[in-house]
Amino acid sequence: MAHLPLRDTRVLDVTTSIAGPYCAQILAALGADVIKVERPDTGDDARAWGPPFWNGEGTMFLSANAGKRSVGISLRDPDGREAILRLAERADVFLQSLRPGHAEELGLGPEAVRARNPRVVYCSVGAYGRVGPLSREPGYDALMQAAGGLISVTGEPGRPGVRVGASLIDQGTGTWAALGVLAALLERERTGEGVEVDVSLYETALGYLGYHLAGYLADGTVPSGEGTRFPMVAPYQVFATQDGELMIAGGNDRLFARICDVLGTPELVEDPRFRTNPDRVENRDELGRLLEERLATDTTAHWHERLTAAGVPVAPVADVADIVAAPQTAALGMLQPLSHPSIPDLRLPALPLSFDHVRAVHGSPPPAVGQHTEEILGELGYDDETIAALAARGVITR
Missing domain, CATH: 3.30.1540.10 (formyl-coa transferase, domain 3)
Known part of the structure; x- marks a missing residue:
């Protein structure tokens, strides 16, 4: 049986797209009870990102939201915000990726949340970081690959740079957020106080530049795209063979x-x-x-x-079809089957992490929008009449 180090840990996930949800998915696979807060009408933006779709479900959403319970609550409504704060009172982690300053405008910033729960770990996932001239600007993975220098070092020599073909910055930021949350929870065990954690896409991009930044600082070399060639070592690249x-x-x-x-x-x-x-x-x-x-x-x-x-x-050089069929992929158990009501053959990547030789896996499939609203509000003490009234006003979906 897999270890679940975050068993009995509650995470309130007020994030959309990829970075924040990926962080929350990691925490869920480690045993946390993750409640995903979504807009009552459309849910997470990533639900509509596609094609490809899988039996009508957005594959980008599926890839970052396993193991969670979904509650559909409007953050624009005072009663909806109060429900979020009541959930925060019971949470160990409050994770948000609202546009810069919006959490504070809604009364869901770190001071407001920690006033209700001083022990909460409050984690913000941003674009350019908490301070600086760009701190109020929004951003996505591809924008940060541009602003953070990744595109300038990716692509073939003498040709325009290209975006890395996976959401490297989003998933990397989500991983850093999860690491920060784990460290903050460990610190809370020592002090009894919650900690504020900040991560951003831009900082992740700069971190990934690593030796490129060091090289520029050393001798002023501005790196550029080298195709598959590793800039500091030769031979270290892809070579054509007779058939591949x-x-x-x-x-x-x-x-x-x-x-x-x-x-x-x-x-x-x-x-x-x-x-x-x-x-x-x-x-x-x-x-x-x-x-x-x-x-x-x-x-x-x-x-x-x-x-x-x-x-x-x-x-x-393998493509995605090769990877899915690879014996090594099967041996590692990286593609996890999950029971989903509309996708009978759903398989998703499990965590690239094992404990005592046991893979860390997702506890449940990605949820439908508001699938657990009644259940979660019931846990907060809302009665059936109040839940029905909130649903009639469009504050929640169920």
Whole structure:
């Protein structure tokens, strides 16, 4: 049985799109009771993002909202906001990603929430961060890939940069938010007081620039797109074979020598152009041409087998269909079946995390909008008559 370190932890998830919901999904898979607050009419924006849809359900929403209970409550209505604050009184974590300043305008900012519950961990997921000249501006993953420099270092040499093809910044920010929440909960065990946690898409993007930022600060080098090539190491890139593509990582002189031995080009090891890694990086175009000439003489499977046997790190370039069918994916149990009322064959990625060799999995499928409204309001003490009246006014959906 999987460990559930957040069992008996309550999380109020007032977020939309990907970053905040992904954080809450992580916490849910770790055992937290996550209540997702959605607009009564349309729910989370991500429900409508598509195609693709899966039996009418937005796949982006499905990917970030498993394991939660959904309550449909209007934040614009005073009675709706009061219900949110009553939920916050019982919560261990209040997670919000409203546009900058909007939580405070609604009376749901950290001071208001912590006045009702001093022990709550209040986590804000923003665009540009809590302070600074851009702190009031909204943002999404692709915008932060642009503003945060990722697009400038992605793409082919000499061509315009491209967006990373997955929501790397959103999911990374969600992961940082979950880490911050866990650290804050641990701190609360020591002090008894809640902590305010701030994360933002922009800060995540800058963090991902890592060695690029360090390189610029060191010598003023402004990096640009290198395609599949790793900028500081050669050979470390995708090469074409007779029937496909293969990523080869020659991270040191020993691995380079093994690559040359397998490819039947031992003379390259002593070539002064390729003798050290800095030499190989400087002359990577010519080195890549020479290696690709040899790799083009046989198949990806052939070179994969031979290079692996020689201890060289290699990987065929896979697409999503390949990954779903891969024995390694199945062996790890990464695609979790979930019982969903409208999607009989629903499978979603489980957490990339295990405890004592047991995968951390989702406790339930993504919910419908307001699926648990009556249940959750009942837990707060609302009677059937009050719930019906709120529903009649459009304050809640059930």
